[in-house]
Amino acid sequence: MPFQFEVDRELFLKATGDGHFFAKKGTMVADQGKFKYSKRLLGTNEGNIVGRVLNHVGRRVTGENLEIMEVEGSGMVFLSDQEAHVTIITLEDNGPWQNIKVESEDLLAFTEQCHYGVSIVGTGILSQRGLFTSQLSFNGYGAQVAIKTKGNPLVLQAPCRVDPDAVVAWTGANPTPKLDVNLKTFIGQTSGESYMYEFNEPGQIVIVQPFERESGVKFGIDDKRYQPEEQSSAFKNTFGGGLGGMAQGGQPQGQQSGIGGLIGNLLGGGK
Numbered sequence: 261m262p263f264q265f266e267v268d269r270e271l272f273l274k275a276t277g278d279g280h281f282f283a284k285k286g287t288m289v290a291d292q293g294k295f296k297y298s299k300r301l302l303g304t305n306e307g308n309i310v311g312r313v314l315n316h317v318g319r320r321v322t323g324e325n326l327e328i329m330e331v332e333g334s335g336m337v338f339l340s341d342q343e344a345h346v347t348i349i350t351l352e353d354n355g356p357w358q359n360i361k362v363e364s365e366d367l368l369a370f371t372e373q374c375h376y377g378v379s380i381v382g383t384g385i386l387s388q389r390g391l392f393t394s395q396l397s398f399n400g401y402g403a404q405v406a407i408k409t410k411g412n413p414l415v416l417q418a419p420c421r422v423d424p425d426a427v428v429a430w431t432g433a434n435p436t437p438k439l440d441v442n443l444k445t446f447i448g449q450t451s452g453e454s455y456m457y458e459f460n461e462p463g464q465i466v467i468v469q470p471f472e473r474e475s476g477v478k479f480g481i482d483d484k485r486y487q488p489e490e491q492s493s494a495f496k497n498t499f500g501g502g503l504g505g506m507a508q509g510g511q512p513q514g515q516q517s518g519i520g521g522l523i524g525n526l527l528g529g530g531k
Contacts, residue, residue: 261278262279263280263281263372265348265406267347268338271345272339272340272346273339273368273369274336275338275339276335276336279334280330281372282331282369282370282371282372283329285327285329286327287341287368288331288337288338289338290338291336291337291338293333294333294335295332295334295335295337299329344368344408344409345409346368346406346407347408349407350404352398353398356465357431359396360396361381361394361395361431362395367396368407370396371403371404373400373401373403373404374396374397374398374403375397375399377395380392381393381434407429409428409469410469410471413428413467414467414468414470415466416466417464417465417466418432418459418462418463419460420458421457421458422435423468423472424437424457425474428467428468432465433461435457437456437457437458438455438456438457438458
């Protein structure tokens with residue numbers, strides 16, 4: 261049976277089955293069965309080698325390149341990340357849960373039936389979020405994504421506006437930035453909320469954590485945002501147990517110089 265995700269004690273992801281799935285590097289805390297954990301050099305998507313290389317390079321250049329390990333075997337695996345609360349999302353063939361955008365730092369694991377890519381946010385330069393975000397899309401029955409928040413998340417339905425430094429994930433279209441730039445902004449007399457993300461797509465779901473990242477302009481591979489944070493199974497706290505397709509709730513080595521080093525860093529620097 262392919263791997264299925266469920267939440268255990270709110271802070272653990274329990275993956276049960278046989279075959280393989282993908283997870284953030286270093287998050288395995290226990291297993292029961294027989295498993296192998298290995299680095300994934302060219303990403304997680306199936307397809308020809310050229311397409312896989314381009315996808316990998318794209319994610320790495322944009323800074324949305326989560327260090328991924330492939331978990332292969334049979335039995336039960338438990339994952340956790342710095343006391344993060346875990347939430348599981350089941351993707352669907354159509355409808356609002358066809359895909360979900362989520363920050364790499366807030367992504368814990370996903371099944372092999374998910375397509376892992378990058379979505380251009382474009383205006384995220386205004387916040388700690390950067391210009392891009394990771395996108396997990398339905399690519400077969402059993403597609404599940406485990407995300408995490410620092411504390412129990414708030415789950416909202418559009419229309420809504422949120423702080424870009426607190427948003428974790430959303431379904432549907434990317435948000436529209438709303439700026440409040442005036443004289444008071446420049447002399448420091450505003451409330452501190454000078455920009456927001458606005459979501460307006462009908463049926464769109466937005467997930468926000470009770471924690472704000474440090475703001476700042478970040479770009480591509482120089483972006484150091486991706487530190488483990490926390491996340492939650494608390495969709496049920498907001499919507500009473502279900503939401504659309506919801507289920508239950510290191511330091512880099514020295515780089516080489518020259519074109520050979522560049523190619524090596526792009527292909528081998530991430531999981």
